[in-house]
Amino acid sequence: MRRLRGIVCALALFPVPAVRGDLSAQAIAMNCLNCHASGQAAVSRLPELGRISTAELEQALLAFKYDRRNATLMPRLAKAYSDAELAAVAAYLGRH
Numbered sequence: 001m002r003r004l005r006g007i008v009c010a011l012a013l014f015p016v017p018a019v020r021g022d023l024s025a026q027a028i029a030m031n032c033l034n035c036h037a038s039g040q041a042a043v044s045r046l047p048e049l050g051r052i053s054t055a056e057l058e059q060a061l062l063a064f065k066y067d068r069r070n071a072t073l074m075p076r077l078a079k080a081y082s083d084a085e086l087a088a089v090a091a092y093l094g095r096h
Helices: 002-012 017-036 038-044 054-065 074-078 083-095
Strands: none
Touching (some): 017 083, 054 074, 054 083
């Protein structure tokens, strides 16, 4: 029984890549919602992410990352992530 428990615990250390990627996208997206959630966005005049398509989100995130779109905070945040991570975040937000 202890051996089986050890094997199960060891296998738990190897996450499935697709699930892991979605969890990472979800974790990053939760940071976005600190400012862009429905109620807060209306008060602060920031765009509500739920009203923007996946393609538009990805385009905006990449524009911030590569200094093609001006803002105070977003370029700094976008530069912290790879293009693939930004695409995954846009896809996650587009589905939710």
